[in-house]
Amino acid sequence: MTAELKPSTTPTHDRPLTAAQSTRIRTRLVADLKDAHDLETQLSHEIADGIESRRGSSNDEIDDPEGSNTAFEGAQSRAMLKQTTQHAREISEALARLDQGSYGTCSSCGGAIAKGRLEARPSTQHCIACAA
Ligand SMILES: [Zn+2]
Secondary structure (H helix, E strand, C coil): CCCCCHHHHCCCCCCCCCCCHHHHHHHHHHHHHHHHHHHHHHHHHHHHHHHHHHHCCHHHCCCCCCCCHHHHHHHHHHHHHHHHHHHHHHHHHHHHHHHCCCEEEECCCCCCCCCHHHHHHCCCCCHHHHHH
């Protein structure tokens, strides 16, 4: 009377993470967070330098056609900084979820996030269906 479960949906990734797995993910997240913070610092400097060089050394760049290019790069750096800040926040949140034991659970549907996805993107908080 009950419909047969499709074998293709066997939730092999439904089990909670083993201690070794969560340690590995934590190590990776901590390293990623450090990288993100380093990149944030670097981009902040680049943006500050860009503003400085436009203000200060414009003497020999009077008819430099790259003037607008510099502004473009500045905008790019700012966009990248925004992205990096967002990424750093995702990583911090992932670490918090790891502490709370809710890591690997989709924050939209409450389902388990496939391990392959967590490996590829450890800071993710959505399963592949909800992220799509
Ligand atoms: Zn989901």
